Amino acid sequence: MKFGVVVSEGPYTHQASDTAYHFVTAALAAGHEVPRVFFYHDGVNVGTRLSIPPQDERNIQEQWSALAKEHGTDLVICIAAAQRRGLLDKNEADRQGKDADNIAEGFRISGLGQLIEMGIDADRLMTFGD
Amino acid sequence: MKFGVVVSEGPYTHQASDTAYHFVTAALAAGHEVPRVFFYHDGVNVGTRLSIPPQDERNIQEQWSALAKEHGTDLVICIAAAQRRGLLDKNEADRQGKDADNIAEGFRISGLGQLIEMGIDADRLMTFGD
């Protein structure tokens, strides 16, 4: 079965991105497909490579980046939500005249159309938020 | 009278940083002092210079940076909260081996002791959160 997943809250502050990660891991282990995870609202903050969590805590961004690498999951950050909140890739930074970018490996920035497409393609859509 | 202000939620997602800004502006206009605003929890995300809000929306970071410039308000971002969430200044980026930083002008990163000090020094402490 094909799952689509929406993550609507940022890392550490809400448990949503942790629960989503455990759900996706369990779905893949059970033989299901998770072609895409869409990060919306504060969820876009999951995809920053600049976080430095304490050593006795999980690294949420690295968990997702590793998952994308191993399973080819498409981690899409919503561009509109990301711009409001200061999440950028190199391209967007250059285009907007910003002197830095902060997106992590395995994530990409794209439009809300990718969320709708995911809803159309998936057999089940899951939302993890607040 | 001297006000201390805590901002506990990030920009745009919650109204807290807007309400705090209007409160501080009104307090200064009434002749009160607001020597410091402390950004904690997701509030640290207010201080990113990488945000690009839509043109028909307010720019929350720029509002605070301008306020700091005009009134000398000390905008302190909690380092522990900032590290979890990917908010860094140049120093911290260098020290932690990160290849970029994202803090905005007028903000500085420091410890939680600055929050306690603010509580001790201020006549009134205000918290804006979720």
Added chain:
Amino acid sequence: MATLHTVNKSPFETQALLSCLGHTKAGDTVLLIEDGVYGAVGNTALADAVAGLGGAVTLAVLAPDLKARGIDEGRLMDGVKTVDYAGFVELAAEHDRTQAWL
């Protein structure tokens, strides 16, 4: 030695306002801000609980947040005071401490 309490959540969504009202003392003011302003409207399922406070506690509401949500002041419960941001600052200065019910 009175306290200014602030409540920024809708009373239809969270328990913050009810919990706040259970911890006020005579002379205190409860200021409703942001989504909390819905708690000041009369003729709702919640208005009785709020009115039950009696006169010992002043209920105030932040007018800019009321206007944003399209709530006419005529719909407020009797005795509710409206303030702007300057009035919010005055309330904070007049009371001995502020407690935010998040």
Added chain:
Amino acid sequence: MATLHTVNKSPFETQALLSCLGHTKAGDTVLLIEDGVYGAVGNTALADAVAGLGGAVTLAVLAPDLKARGIDEGRLMDGVKTVDYAGFVELAAEHDRTQAWL
């Protein structure tokens, strides 16, 4: 054509669980996750409302979230089913759609 509903808020803090229960249909499952798991505990001010559902709707709870919060399974209301993350995935696959009550 049944729905899996997820609730991730404490029923003592928000109305999400009550609103969810008001919109379930026979055959649906309500899965309590994160802070929502407090809604599955018996002997609380809220247990009656939850029990009032009758048997038409299955109440389930995510065990990892229960353990995290130190809630012994013996304290759950009668008839509550516990699942792990794999069981959560199975529930999502078995039902026709999932609705998150945020």
Added chain:
Amino acid sequence: MEDGVKKFLYVNRKAPYGTIYALEALEVVLIGAAFDQDVSLAFLDDGVFQLTKAQDTKEIGVKNFSPTFRALGDYEVTKLYVEKESLDERGLTADDLQEITYEDEDDDWAEKPSIIIVSRSEMADVMAGQDVILSF
């Protein structure tokens, strides 16, 4: 689901302005309208506050997005289900909501109301009839 068309429901349960969910939900609806799916919006609990008249956000310095609801008809988003019990509990009636209409192309472009007031039980039926539910 017929002809690859899915039934999408956008569920709005939160008040406007205190949080951004209402605005960002609307942004999804506008983009989603281009995908030729069968789209409905549900407003219940504090979500009914999103549709009220006379919103004026000037003093809080936040963008007033409520006029956008009136443009939804142009995007062929014409089914806005609003729960009566949620209105009642909040002291609201249908008259407190904006007038939102669309022109029905199957009926000589007659102007019709987009807002459909439903009972809680009817809202549960609407929800149970969907393929995809997005919650905000």
Added chain:
Amino acid sequence: MEDGVKKFLYVNRKAPYGTIYALEALEVVLIGAAFDQDVSLAFLDDGVFQLTKAQDTKEIGVKNFSPTFRALGDYEVTKLYVEKESLDERGLTADDLQEITYEDEDDDWAEKPSIIIVSRSEMADVMAGQDVILSF
């Protein structure tokens, strides 16, 4: 306020793990302990869940910070007010909470309980007696 010492109250009203507020509140308390102020903690509403026994977060992959409450005595944080009505409503009793103690230096280092169960009305008195209230 005497001798420049202020009374600080940290108010905890949220459950642990679903959100980070409980953990980050504790981080403030630990840093604040170095400032020689008069510190109290209040636990009410869902905040009482923070103090329960037997928390085991292994399977959710989140750090279990509940043992830190037992270390507060070493930081001379010895007043943890817990509201009885909040416990009752949640089906909890004092026995469901961790044992948290401190050694009283004014009483030959006798071990004493840090948790003080108070009624809602007593909690209101505690709150009204503070100089600075930090809410989480």
